[in-house]
Amino acid sequence: MVRSVADRAFLPTKNLLEEVGDMMILTGKTISSALRPPYPYGGEFVSQFLFAIKLCWFPLLVSTVAFGFGAPGLQAANFLVIFGALDRLGGFFVLASIREFAPFVTAIVLAGVAGTAITADLGARKIREELDALQVLGVDPVKNLVVPRFLALMLVTGLFNIYALIFGVFGGILATLTNGAPLGPFWATFFTNASTTDLWGSVLKTTLFGAIIAIVCCYKGMTASGGAEGVGRAVNQAVVIAFLGVFAFNYVFTQTLLATHPEILVPR
Amino acid sequence: MEWLTVPREWLTSAGEIAKFCGKILGQVYSLKVFRFFGETLRQSGILIVSSTIVIWGLVFIIGLQCGTEGAYFSRSVGAPSQAGVFAAWCDLRELVPYAFGYMMAAKVGTGIVAELGSMRISDEIDALEVMGIDSVLFLCATRLLASWLVLPFVYLAAIGAGFFASYLAVVQQVGDVSSGGYFLVFWMFQNPPDLVYSLIKGMVMATVVVLVGCYYGYNASGGPVGVGTATAKSMVLNIVMVHLIGMLGTQVFWGANPRAPIGG
Amino acid sequence: MSEDKMQADDATRVASVVDDRDDEFKWHTGKQLPTGVQDAIEFVDVHKAFGRNKILRGLNMGIPEDKISMILGPSGTGKSVCIKHMVGLLYPDQGDIIVHGKSVPMMHDDELFDMRKKFGVLFQDGALFGSMNLLDNVAFPLRQHTDKGEEEVMEIVNRRLAEVGLTNAGDKMPNELSGGMRKRAGFARALVLDPDIVLFDEPDSGLDPVRTALLCELIQEIHEENGGAYVVITHDIMSARRVAEHISVLWKGRIVESGPAEQLFNSDNAFVRQFLAGDSQGPLGME
Structure with a gap:
């Protein structure tokens, strides 16, 4: 009885830890085989890069404008109108869009759209035994499949962050105009508050988000089990783990950035 | 007219999804679904056991984030004691619904697609039909009703988790404002209608996620690979829908009226 | 290869396709040998296409009451689609399916669910x-x-x-x-x-020969006890020889020939002979 209760509580935890460990190992393998010659993954890298852009540009456009207009735009404008300081909305958008929401929405969309597609694709190859066939043919699946996806997703997420940032700020402009305020003060406070630290922090952060998403989704795809539910279940787990991983990492990163670069907090 | 084919396909599938969802909603609304109330309760149980913890977890992390940013932003506009306003609005009005919607889409939505999709391709849905059971009613309507029974409570508890996390971040971690001062502002800037609006936002997201999941799962084809593809596709639609609902909710509930206790 | 020659090649290929189309149904006599009992299920000139892919092309078939009937045919000729039409999971584009005197496509939902209670269906992998x-x-x-x-x-x-x-x-x-x-x-x-009618969708798929034989025996035993019309879909000739009392041979969405099992096994139709003997020589090729 006690034994079975303990099993019920600990087995899932143990499995989870094992999986996290396996993902770490995959990360290590991916990085080392990305760096070591030969480099056969160029073509696949380009096609994955274009594939991710093709899938994500539209959902990301809708999501960032909607998010930027609603959450930081309307609500923060309401907040600032109370203090009679709507011109500060620009400054707020530095904090909101660059530091938080652009990376965050980019990560959600990339994990939900490109990540799930990667898991579904690799899962399909796994259960069609293509991965086994590759290994039999002497081709390393990590080097030829995981590495290009890993690099492509990192690059795409970093670039899309800037794209998301632009459209997020566009949402903010919409919100300012909705409130009937001129745009001049918005830009003024935006540029006085914007710092390069914020920008590189944001891009670095999203690049690492891309790495997390790629590893989680590749891992889940490559370990998809057979059976009718296998691939679907793999996608399900991949996206849940990717979300949790991205947000936990985001929290740690923001804390570290704020602690090590206190100057970005100084109001201007 | 080659360039028109893609939008036309979107329109066709949007129409199909709407028709399917209308059928499910009709079955719940006409109370037909109570024929399978046992199955509904079973689905509710599954929802509670498998999904609540992750939803609360994500909301908690986001609550921490809201608190941190709120504390620093209020400090930068020279009103550190007003961090509670930021936290109250950020949590209740925006990020808790979003976090809830994201996790619903990720955990529950794709879960439904995987489950129903595998039932479809292993002929279990056809088996239900030939046993003379309305499979949409048995599989989809029960899931929708189960989510309506359970999720309001999950959502309210999630708000609690978000509030707690923001409190930790603002008062315990950054500490510009005392606990009492924080709560004074925090509770002043929200009232029961805000909570109801937030709940409505969350529930609309949940309903859409469940319906989209049912559609993609029920209509999956092409073996296990097809189920995987359907799961991935459902996630795309869900993410866009969650963001649109979030924006529309904000616009409708708070757009014209900030519902703040001071000022104009 | 020169361009002219390629065009010429294309031309002959097109011509041969056209020829085939003319001949496509030359083995389909559509003969329905008398069984002496009433039909439980009747297909009347059923057409069904998925997109451009025409599966059933004017299917006329009868399933006799109280017998074990087999629908035999090469893979991809629409056997499973047949079963789905019988229980109203699919609707024909054209034509009619009649179960115990009532038309399935004309039923509305409640009637359909009631009608399905008369059916028992064994799906390929059990569908538990x-x-x-x-x-x-x-x-x-x-x-x-x-x-x-x-x-x-x-x-x-x-x-x-x-x-x-x-x-x-x-x-x-x-x-x-x-x-x-x-x-x-x-x-x-x-x-x-x-149920009055039991449908089996490839009961032998994925089973070894001994298990298949045991399952066939089981089907026979239970049919003796309970009676009713049993419809078995398969491409396995061994099980057909064992259990079938009535056979319909389906190819390219139409019946080639149907009738009592013994008569079909002695048929003089070249396609039926080839298929029932499992011969590589004859009208059916790899295509």
Whole structure:
């Protein structure tokens, strides 16, 4: 009885830890085989890069404008109108869009759209035994499949962050105009508050988000089990783990950035 | 007219999804679904056991984030004691619904697609039909009703988790404002209608996620690979829908009226 | 290869396709040898296409009452599509399906669900519900459609499970069973409402020859006990020889020939002879 209760509580935890460990190992393998010659993954890298852009540009456009207009735009404008300081909305958008929401929405969309597609694709190859066939043919699946996806997703997420940032700020402009305020003060406070630290922090952060998403989704795809539910279940787990991983990492990163670069907090 | 084919396909599938969802909603609304109330309760149980913890977890992390940013932003506009306003609005009005919607889409939505999709391709849905059971009613309507029974409570508890996390971040971690001062502002800037609006936002997201999941799962084809593809596709639609609902909710509930206790 | 020659090649290829189309149905005599009993299910000039892919092309077929009928045919000729039409899971683009004198495509939903209670269907992999154990799976139709008490339900379920030889496996989950056991459990579930018509979708797929023989024997035994029209879809000639009392040979969405089993095995139609002998020489090629 006690034994079975303990099993019920600990087995899932143990499995989870094992999986996290396996993902770490995959990360290590991916990085080392990305760096070591030969480099056969160029073509696949380009096609994955274009594939991710093709899938994500539209959902990301809708999501960032909607998010930027609603959450930081309307609500923060309401907040600032109370203090009679709507011109500060620009400054707020530095904090909101660059530091938080652009990376965050980019990560959600990339994990939900490109990540799930990667898991579904690799899962399909796994259960069609293509991965086994590759290994039999002497081709390393990590080097030829995981590495290009890993690099492509990192690059795409970093670039899309800037794209998301632009459209997020566009949402903010919409919100300012909705409130009937001129745009001049918005830009003024935006540029006085914007710092390069914020920008590189944001891009670095999203690049690492891309790495997390790629590893989680590749891992889940490559370990998809057979059976009718296998691939679907793999996608399900991949996206849940990717979300949790991205947000936990985001929290740690923001804390570290704020602690090590206190100057970005100084109001201007 | 080659360039028109893609939008036309979107329109066709949007129409199909709407028709399917209308059928499910009709079955719940006409109370037909109570024929399978046992199955509904079973689905509710599954929802509670498998999904609540992750939803609360994500909301908690986001609550921490809201608190941190709120504390620093209020400090930068020279009103550190007003961090509670930021936290109250950020949590209740925006990020808790979003976090809830994201996790619903990720955990529950794709879960439904995987489950129903595998039932479809292993002929279990056809088996239900030939046993003379309305499979949409048995599989989809029960899931929708189960989510309506359970999720309001999950959502309210999630708000609690978000509030707690923001409190930790603002008062315990950054500490510009005392606990009492924080709560004074925090509770002043929200009232029961805000909570109801937030709940409505969350529930609309949940309903859409469940319906989209049912559609993609029920209509999956092409073996296990097809189920995987359907799961991935459902996630795309869900993410866009969650963001649109979030924006529309904000616009409708708070757009014209900030519902703040001071000022104009 | 020069351009001219390529064009010439294309031309001959097109010509040969056209020729084939003219000949496509030359083996389809559509002969329906008399069976001496009434038909339980009738297909009347049924057409069905998925997109551009035409599956059924003017199918006329009768399934006799109270016999084990087999629908035989090469893979991809629309055998499973046939089954789905019988129970109203698919609707024909054109034509009619008549079950016990009533047209299936014309029924509205409630009638259709009622009609389906007359059917028992054994799906390819059993289609057991993954979330329930065997007992609950087999009891499911009884609990949904009858007012029987729990004791009575369990008695019927146990009897049916015993019939298919799964007496002690009642509390197992479907994924703990072998393919053959899943099929037998699916069989028990199909029988539990005492159906008038039982449909089998490739009962031999994925089973070894011995298990296939055992399953065929089981089908025969249970048919002797319960009667009713049994329809078996397969491309396996061995099981056809064992259990079939009536055979319909389906190819390219039409019946080639149908009739009592002994007569078909002695048919002089070249396609039927080739298919029933499993010969590589004859009208049917790889295509």
